[in-house]
Each structure stands twice: as structure tokens, then as C-alpha cells.
Amino acid sequence: MPPTVIRAWEDVLNTVMKDPKFLASINKLGFVINMSTGTEKLNELLKEEMARYSRFTPEELGWKKK
Numbered sequence: 001m002p003p004t005v006i007r008a009w010e011d012v013l014n015t016v017m018k019d020p021k022f023l024a025s026i027n028k029l030g031f032v033i034n035m036s037t038g039t040e041k042l043n044e045l046l047k048e049e050m051a052r053y054s055r056f057t058p059e060e061l062g063w064k065k066k
Contacts, residue, residue, distance in 0.1 A: 009039075010038075010039060
């Protein structure tokens with residue numbers, strides 16, 4: 001992805017993460033979002049999660065009815 005697109009995406013996310021209404025809504029749902037990691041660390045985390053869960057079928061993950 002072009003660096004300009006990544007930077008624009010990061011800017012939007014940082015703006016959203018400062019919105020009190022958004023923060024209240026995600027906290028109410030029990031989510032914790034940490035934006036301090038940046039795109040490099042997030043990319044690494046996503047690759048790790050994909051490797052961890054790719055061995056499961058959608059049914060095993062509860063994504064489709066059996």
C-alpha cells in the first residue's frame with residue numbers, strides 16, 4: 001500500500017480515537033484499542049493472528065452454522 005494511503009489511514013484512526021463518543025461506545029462494548037503500536041507492529045500482529053487461526057475452519061471459529 002502506498003505510504004500516503006497508510007499515513008492518511010493513520011491520521012483518520014488517530015482522529016477517531018480522540019472522539020469521546022466513539023471511545024465511550026467501544027468501552028461500553030468491552031473493547032480496548034491501543035493505537036500506539038503503529039502500522040508496522042499492527043501488520044506483524046495481524047500476520048501472527050492469521051497464522052494462529054488459519055488452521056481452523058470457519059465452522060470451528062463459529063463463523064458459519066454447522
